[in-house]
Amino acid sequence: SIPAKKVAQWKYTTCNYCSTGCSIEIGLDENQKLVTSRGHAGADVNRGKLCIKGLLEHDLFNSPGRGTEPLIRDKHFHPFEQTSWDNALDTTAEQIKKIQKQYGRDAFAIISTGQLLTEEFYTLGKLARGCIGTNNYDGNTTLCMASAVSGYKRSFGSDGPPGCYDDFEHTHCLMAFGSNLPEQHPIIYWRLKEALEKRKFPLIVVDPRVTMLAQFADIHLPITPGTDCVLINAMLHVIINEGLQDQAYIDAHTQGFEEVKALVQDYDPKTAQHICGIDEDKIRTVARLYAKAPAAMSIWTMGINQSTHGSDGVANINNLNLITGNIGKPGGTSLSITGQCNAMGTREWSSCSGLPGYRYLENETDRQEIADFWGIDPEFFPKKRGLAETDIFPAIETGEIKGLWIVATNPMTSMPNTGRIRKALEKLDFLVVQDVYQDVEMNQYAHVYLPAAVWAEKQGCHTNTERRVNLIDNALPPFANAKPDFWIFNQLAKRFENGKRIHFPDQPEQAFEEMKQLSKGRNAYGKERTLDISGMSYEKIIQARGIQWPYRESDTGLKGAPRLYTDGKFQTASGKANLLPIKFVNNNEQPCQQYPFWLNSGRVVEHFHTRTRTGKIGNCNKFSPTPYMEMNPDAALELGVEHQSYVRLTSRRGDAVVMVQLTHRVPRNMVFIPFHFHDCVNRLTLGLLDPHSRQPAFKQCSVRIEAVDQQ
């Protein structure tokens, strides 16, 4: 660590890793070199604390492999050559137009991320939807949060997590589904721990693995993978049959109760226990605890979302909270813990799944509003959403998509069945990669590489898990000849016909003003928009160290709205929330004689996503340098596998060799591997998709294991 006295200047920013949204100050020495990071003591979110990734975030600026200049190569894949920005952007625009002219507008696809700034997402959406005009535009958020988005829309009529971290301080019972806060969101965990220390309340953790959070739980429910809907239906069976539901809330604010009541009669805990693996007495205990608590809340992350039933899982968690009257009140909520730092920003403003500001391509009023605002013909927009990221790669395989632009994401490690992704990338006529680092894996297949500035070299906002908009504010100039993504999108837009009609502001703050205008007013159902940021400004955001939306023009003070739906009015046509009967269909790959183990994947505290950044930061990488597989000692004994020996895992998709760590964290029939590492767990995973969200079931496939002599 650097003594504070060596710091000549502290600059305010927001962490660019997870969605907790910690406020950071980064310290520059007298030569304007970044030397340290510290948590901002006055920030509501983190109150001065940071996790290991945040504490070391300044090391990113001196990490190897940064892109310095645009690069270009010919179609024969000779080595990259340095080129000018003009040539790189001209070539990109020409290739996009050529592909679209020959094969149609949707033959060029775009995959972005949850890690840009919100103004950049808005500008990319404008470019993708308004200028390039492809309908095959999506973010990597399909791999992490799409099921939460889909479930919220189905239940409440709109995306947007209704709760906040302060709810920990008011709740009387917390149920965490497939969420390992101490490792994935350490500062949210710290907030929860503080609340638990002040005021004891039951912590129930549903997870097939004994995660760190499960170790601290009052009740751990080691569920059979992919069966969360069965557990929740069985809880609802108990709650409704024992009359523990909040009937007044159900009658006033929901629709569909009778259908849910009828369906859950088939989920008596006596029978459900054989599907979900949780003893019937425990199901009854948690159902009663949850329903009788004056306020109860649920949180979840990838354990729910990354499933063939992800969207249904979210809708069923919402059912549980609506039926017990736990939406919109302090300590009573359905809070999805988002993954990436600005996954929320891309959900709100990027247009991946529709149009900006929670507007939909399927809705004529929404199309007309955006077309009028941008000054283009509404007929330019498609009338329904195109392909998700997980459907774009199969469309490359079939030749439907010929060109691809990948912005700040690494599908060669993050997608399921990566062998298939590699083959798809080889088939492209044109690939452009835009990233902070030039040594990213996709550059093996790229024709053009665009070097991007890293987060604190730019200006713009993030939205965190609890809808808090916070600012990143040009702490440093961009490295070498790298450019902010905002600039890259603007410059490319000028090379398209509609780019001359649509106004693309020069500064992020001007784009923010456009977003404020679009956030006001009423949605297509005549309901006041929840995603209203019209009262915010960069100055107010900095002063408040983040403001939660909705924050309307008429709002005074610097506090936004901690909760949504406090008046019981939802974003549906009737204004009532939808209770949805969720029937369980067992469609996952299951362990069998040939592939007898469940393969589960997840994350470690030191790394973020596919290690393109944390893999280059000294201490993050030193503490977690290599992939490993957690295996139960009893299973290892049967197979003759020893601690720290190597094994080969084989699935129906591929194989991988990995070192064994013996632990009782996993049951006898399951192994666990962190997903961050290249050429490892996602060589094995299955691309089965949730039908609503198109999110893959990363955590539920089967493998066989054999000892190998050495790596």
Ligand code: SF4
């Ligand atoms: Fe950054 Fe998340 Fe760690 Fe906070 S908890 S410092 S946002 S990685």
